[in-house]
Structures are given as C-alpha cells and as structure tokens.
Amino acid sequence: MSSSTLLDPREAPAGPNRNEIIRSGLCIGCGACAALPDGTRVRMNFDRHGQLKPSGSREWLHDRNSDFSRICPFSPVSSNEDELAERHFPVARNRDPLLGRFDAAFVGHVEEDDFRANGSSGGLVTWVAAELLRRGLVDGVAHVTAADPTTDGDRRLFRYTLSRSLEALSAGAKSRYYPVEMSEVLETIRTVPGRYAIIGIPCFIKAVRLSCALDPILNERIAFTLGLFCGHMKSARMAESFAWQMGRDVRDVAQIDYRVKRPDRPANWYRAQLTLRNGETRGRDWWDLADGDWGAGFFQNSACNFCDDVVAETADIAFGDAWKEPYSADGRGTNVVIVRSPVLLDLIRDGMRSRRIELSEVDADFVIATQAAGFRQRREGLAFRLSWPRWGLRPRKRVAAARSGLSARRRMIYAVRYEISMWSHRVFWLARRLRWPGLYTTWARAALTCYHGFAYSRGRLGRMLDWLGSTGSEGRD
Numbered sequence: 061m062s063s064s065t066l067l068d069p070r071e072a073p074a075g076p077n078r079n080e081i082i083r084s085g086l087c088i089g090c091g092a093c094a095a096l097p098d099g100t101r102v103r104m105n106f107d108r109h110g111q112l113k114p115s116g117s118r119e120w121l122h123d124r125n126s127d128f129s130r131i132c133p134f135s136p137v138s139s140n141e142d143e144l145a146e147r148h149f150p151v152a153r154n155r156d157p158l159l160g161r162f163d164a165a166f167v168g169h170v171e172e173d174d175f176r177a178n179g180s181s182g183g184l185v186t187w188v189a190a191e192l193l194r195r196g197l198v199d200g201v202a203h204v205t206a207a208d209p210t211t212d213g214d215r216r217l218f219r220y221t222l223s224r225s226l227e228a229l230s231a232g233a234k235s236r237y238y239p240v241e242m243s244e245v246l247e248t249i250r251t252v253p254g255r256y257a258i259i260g261i262p263c264f265i266k267a268v269r270l271s272c273a274l275d276p277i278l279n280e281r282i283a284f285t286l287g288l289f290c291g292h293m294k295s296a297r298m299a300e301s302f303a304w305q306m307g308r309d310v311r312d313v314a315q316i317d318y319r320v321k322r323p324d325r326p327a328n329w330y331r332a333q334l335t336l337r338n339g340e341t342r343g344r345d346w347w348d349l350a351d352g353d354w355g356a357g358f359f360q361n362s363a364c365n366f367c368d369d370v371v372a373e374t375a376d377i378a379f380g381d382a383w384k385e386p387y388s389a390d391g392r393g394t395n396v397v398i399v400r401s402p403v404l405l406d407l408i409r410d411g412m413r414s415r416r417i418e419l420s421e422v423d424a425d426f427v428i429a430t431q432a433a434g435f436r437q438r439r440e441g442l443a444f445r446l447s448w449p450r451w452g453l454r455p456r457k458r459v460a461a462a463r464s465g466l467s468a469r470r471r472m473i474y475a476v477r478y479e480i481s482m483w484s485h486r487v488f489w490l491a492r493r494l495r496w497p498g499l500y501t502t503w504a505r506a507a508l509t510c511y512h513g514f515a516y517s518r519g520r521l522g523r524m525l526d527w528l529g530s531t532g533s534e535g536r537d
C-alpha cells in the first residue's frame with residue numbers, strides 16, 4: 061500500500077514552465093499538469109506529430125508560479141526516482157542501481173481463468189488489479205482501454221478509463237503502444253471518493269507520485285500504483301503507419317491489437333492486428349513492417365531520450381516481459397515482476413500458494429537480463445546523449461554525461477536510433493500532408509537498413525566499426 065508523505069511545496073525551487081518543457085522536447089504528454097487544480101480547464105490534444113500535449117492559454121503555458129515544475133516527471137526540479145523510492149519504500153529488502161528498491165522479484169504467469177491468454181504477456185497485471193478489486197482493497201482501477209474513435213472528437217484509439225468491475229478491467233487487458241494521458245482519471249479520482257489503483261508506464265507513475273506529494277486528496281485515494289516496464293512511448297502515427305502498410309486508412313480502423321498471441325510462435329515475434337469498422341481483420345508481423353523493429357526507435361516520444369527508469373522504480377509493483385530464454389520462446393507469454401509493497405507481496409504469495417499464479421522467485425541479475433536492451437539505451441546510451449550539445453532545458457538525470465569507453469558501433473547505434481526517432485515524425489508528417497504513404501515507407505525501409513547495418517553487420521562495415529572501436533558490448537538493440 062502506498063505510504064506517501066506530503067511534500068512541502070516550499071522545499072522545491074521554482075523551475076521551468078510548461079512551454080519550456082514542451083519546447084525542449086521533454087513533455088511525455090502524461091496529463092498530470094492538465095489535472096492540477098489551478099482553476100483552469102485544460103485539454104490534452106494531439107500535436108501535429110500525433111503526440112498528446114497540454115494546450116492552454118499563453119499565460120497558463122508560461123506560468124512559473126504553479127506547481128507544474130514539481131509534478132512534471134521530466135522537470136529538472138522535481139524529485140527523481142531514487143528520492144521518491146526512498147520516501148515510499150524506506151525498508152525495502154533490496155537495492156539495485158538498475159531496479160531501484162524492491163522486496164522480491166519473480167518470473168511466471170497466471171494460471172487462473174483466461175488472464176494469460178487475454179494479456180499481452182503472462183496476464184499478471186490484470187490479475188493483480190482484479191485481485192485488488194476482488195479483495196475490496198480498491199474501488200476502481202485506472203488503466204487504458206479502447207476508445208471509440210467514431211465518437212471521440214480527436215479520434216483517439218485508446219484512453220485512460222476507471223474500471224470498477226472485473227469485466228471492465230478484463231476488457232482493458234493488453235499493452236497499448238499509443239499515446240494516452242491521465243488528466244481525466246486524476247480529476248475523477250479527486251472528485252469521487254474511494255480508493256484507487258493506477259496502472260502506468262514509469263514516467264506516468266512518477267507523475268502520479270509527484271502529484272500525490274502535493275495533493276492530500278490524491279495521496280489518500282491512490283492506494284496502489286502498478287507500473288509497466290517501458291522501452292519507450294510511441295506516437296499515434298505508428299498505428300496510422302501500420303494501417304497504411306496493411307492497405308487501409310486509420311479512419312477505417314475500429315481497434316488495434318499490437319500483440320496478437322500465437323502460442324505456436326515465440327512471444328517476441330509480435331504480430332499486429334487491425335479490426336476495421338466493417339468487421340474485417342488484417343494482420344501483419346512487426347518484422348514485415350517498415351517501422352516494426354521496436355529497437356530502431358520509430359515514432360518514439362523525444363522525452364524518452366532522457367529517461368533513466370526502465371522498471372517503474374516508483375511503483376508498488378512493476379511488470380514486464382521475460383525477454384530471456386526459455387521464456388521468450390513461449391508464445392503464451394511470461395511476466396517478470398518486481399514487488400515493492402508488503403501488501404502486494406502477500407497478495408502475490410497467496411496467489412502462488414493457491415496455484416492461481418505460477419511464479420518462481422528470481423534475483424536482480426535475472427530481471428536485468430530480461431531488459432538488457434532497455435538498460436543499455438537508458439544508461440550507456442543516455443550518458444552518451446547527455447554529452448551532446450543541446451538546445452533548451454538540460455534534463456537532470458541520475459546518469460552522468462559520458463562519451464568515453466563506448467565503441468564506434470555503439471555510438472553509431474545510439475546516433476542512428478536518435479535520428480530515426482526524430483525524423484520518423486517529420487517524414488510521416490510530410491507523407492501525410494502529401495497523401496503519399498510510399499514516401500514514408502521508402503524512407504523508413506532505408507533508415508532501417510542503415511540502422512541494421514550498424515547494429516547487426518558482421519560484414520565489411522561491421523569489421524570496420526569493430527576495428528574503429530575497442531570496448532563496449534554489442535547486441536541487436
């Protein structure tokens with residue numbers, strides 16, 4: 061259970077305003093600032109690149125006196141993950157530089173009912189949330205469900221919702237690699253008394269913790285935070301691009317499943333499936349799509365370049381995929397879980413005893429190995445990116461800027477990935493304006509070839525890169 065203490069707002073120095081965070085590419089679009097009770101009704105809208113951003117009056121965006129800089133997860137003056145974890149998990153049994161504080165970690169899946177079959181991974185996120193509802197520990201769970209693009213003004217495919225029943229919760233299972241924001245659910249939690257759990261990627265959970273530190277009502281009502289490990293956040297254009305490449309316009313799409321499960325294939329062979337408004341379905345493997353290599357960074361939110369939390373270090377419990385053999389070969393899906401709350405640890409152990417969930421305890425090294433690519437990007441890669449000259453605000457990270465000790469190959473991988481994530485937004489924007497999907501897909505295939513050349517090449521280019529560099533690890537990511 062959350063054991064947060066309130067922050068004295070006078071403790072933190074005045075920091076940047078919303079406009080500075082947005083213009084510096086540090087706004088992840090979580091919506092926490094739009095939910096601040098400062099008397100202004102503000103909406104989160106899509107920008108021209110399909111990313112959610114707060115849109116308010118000029119005064120609101122430039123206001124330096126609000127609590128904004130203390131609750132924005134990318135603000136250089138807000139508390140960092142270590143500080144928040146120290147406040148929330150003071151007696152955690154383990155501390156690890158990559159995983160943060162935690163009591164125990166596990167690998168496994170849900171046995172009970174269809175949780176595993178319906179989930180993206182082992183189904184544990186929905187199972188834990190369901191268990192919180194079943195035990196009456198919460199009245200509602202804030203998570204992400206399909207929106208109705210026909211009635212939604214800005215045609216969102218997904219949005220945060222509060223589910224109060226097991227049916228509604230189960231309908232929201234699966235990972236959505238799509239922009240979402242929490243302003244409406246935070247406002248509802250503030251307005252409607254009750255106890256709530258909230259599910260989110262690491263920076264969203266951090267924003268919730270920071271918001272709770274300033275707001276006694278949220279602090280009292282948000283009883284549990286369930287984190288999802290995160291590689292990075294995508295823009296809405298990825299769904300549009302997938303639709304283009306499956307021969308349809310995104311306006312024809314009623315639903316998208318980013319990870320259709322096929323138990324006969326390895327879990328990491330992602331397959332996307334569109335359900336069209338006329339009921340037809342179309343599917344393709346990510347690997348066949350021009351921008352389907354997750355590690356290449358297509359449509360990544362620029363703030364993710366400056367994130368150093370892979371495993372939701374501030375969440376009471378955090379879940380990811382067990383990207384490690386033999387688990388990644390099992391198409392039914394397997395979770396890794398990090399538990400930081402004693403109440404949730406009891407709940408997990410109860411589930412294990414009653415065989416409703418099948419979990420084995422693992423150590424920090426095991427969990428880290430399942431997220432090796434993410435940690436390289438957020439530690440070694442982040443240190444490298446921080447060493448680059450930068451326009452705008454300088455993020456304050458737990459990783460120091462560093463250039464040395466990195467092989468030529470790794471430098472090129474990080475640089476090309478950065479360029480792909482930046483240019484994918486712009487090239488897609490142009491292709492959309494010109495109604496010319498081929499412009500984008502041709503560019504994306506060329507960019508991917510270049511990225512793979514640096515990442516995987518064992519030929520002449522690879523030998524040259526290896527010769528140029530001397531240290532550093534190499535891999536597919």
Ligand SMILES: Cc1cc2nc3c(=O)[nH]c(=O)nc-3n(C[C@H](O)[C@H](O)[C@H](O)COP(=O)(O)OP(=O)(O)OC[C@H]3O[C@@H](n4cnc5c(N)ncnc54)[C@H](O)[C@@H]3O)c2cc1C
Pocket residue numbers: 175178179180181182183184185186187203204205232233234235236237238240259260261288289290291292293294379380381382383393395431434
């Ligand atoms: C953007 C993103 C990036 C990710 N990157 C990684 C990664 O690099 N490595 C890794 O191991 N795992 C990553 N995950 C987590 C992984 O995809 C699974 O969500 C996780 O393993 C839980 O699977 P499950 O079967 O237990 O969850 P399920 O039982 O399928 O339940 C998932 C729950 O999460 C909610 N949800 C889905 N999408 C979102 C969202 N965007 N924001 C908030 N809540 C959401 C759903 O509504 C549902 O309640 C990522 C998830 C997201 C959304």
